Amino acid sequence: MATLTPRVELAIGSRFENIDLVQVVVKVSLQQLRLDDDTSHWIGMAVREAVANAIKHGNRQDPDKKVEVTFGIVDGDVLIEVRDEGSGFDPAGLPDPLEPANLLKPGGRGIFFMRKFMDGIDYDFRPEGGTVVRLRKRLETSAPGETQEDGSK
Amino acid sequence: MATLTPRVELAIGSRFENIDLVQVVVKVSLQQLRLDDDTSHWIGMAVREAVANAIKHGNRQDPDKKVEVTFGIVDGDVLIEVRDEGSGFDPAGLPDPLEPANLLKPGGRGIFFMRKFMDGIDYDFRPEGGTVVRLRKRLETSAPGETQEDGSK
């Protein structure tokens, strides 16, 4: 993913209460782009999941560790980056929450939601430590509900 | 003013539309502190003025220049810092908007509002360029309306 022209950057301490703060910034930023409420809702939900993971798994709820969120537009895509100070993980080895054996598991749906709600998600693990997840949404996309239903067969 | 333990940092491009974004972050951050709506309203107004000045006078509305806002709590005070990339000014030499000669001037009330709405405001001009304004509000203060009325004789 090329350079991200940041419109807005936000850094918070790793407390779950701060997820609302991130969501409201995303919401107001997307309002400026005149995105419809639904698209904006699902992007906000994806960002919630990314920030929740950064706080919980990445920074293990250490309030002195930061989660940084960058919000920008690149080539007509909304790009949102969420960075934590954790030690990373292997995104390839995740169980599929739709497998019958996993359907009743209490966890394991966060990254799945990000994939469903966005048009692209990729992970980057910085050599100095810390996970970066990049979420991308094409602005020309029609209703996000359609994308989801297509994707969930 | 001592070290500021940042709870939240926000950086925006210098466009007036982004003032709403800052205000909403301040509002949600203050909600977490369970400040009453009035106190929170006047702090939000002071921050609006600081960010408006940073965008207008500091960064001269160059959207590529950043305004950074840091929000934190130090010794029971809410501290908000607003930084721009401008070349500063002399805060000592400002006309008093309450002087009869200035009463009908269209401008010159922004810094006056910050002083009225907050318990402390000071300016810092960085050698490498850029203005920092620090706004402080004591949390034990009673209704902000009272402070204002006291102040406006």
Place this chain on the structure above:
Amino acid sequence: MKMAMRQRQGVTILQPKGKITIGAGDVALRDAVHEALDAGAKNILINLRETTTMDSSGIGELVSAYTTVTNRGGKLRLLHLPPKVQDILQITQLVTVFDVYDDEDEAIGSFD
């Protein structure tokens, strides 16, 4: 999140109001279900009409509540799904797991 709890014809009706999300509503939902079970409830109906946002942790708690209640021989059913919660149950394929109702009388009757 605020939780209302009442009884009707032997069914415990829980009505969470607000967000069922990580660190807040998810815990409140779990606590309410356990409280109901400790008080002897077998059948639980969760009215989601006033649930504004549900994230993956909220869904996780709903699934946990379902398995806990079912394992104890009770039933857990859902009432009044807002469209966005419905969407989320759809994409997670949990619609195939939960019995969902749009009418309280009908939902209550279903437990007989």
Place this chain on the structure above:
Amino acid sequence: MKMAMRQRQGVTILQPKGKITIGAGDVALRDAVHEALDAGAKNILINLRETTTMDSSGIGELVSAYTTVTNRGGKLRLLHLPPKVQDILQITQLVTVFDVYDDEDEAIGSFD
């Protein structure tokens, strides 16, 4: 910000809805006042009932409007100040400048 404009007994009533703040409502207020003046208005009443936020730029525009209208021999008065706008006019001592009304009939009558 949205601006409503109407006439009553030779008075132009402006009713801005939303924020009168830098870069948005302030410009809209100025434009509306100039439009009214260009259309021949002498007396202007600004109903602030639906003004949610007014910053120093908004106050500045209100003062500019006042001096412009007054310099042309007209009158500009205010109607229905929300409490927070009232507070702001108080601390800027602009309450001593503006005639403020709480009742539209009375405000309209005052222009005679």
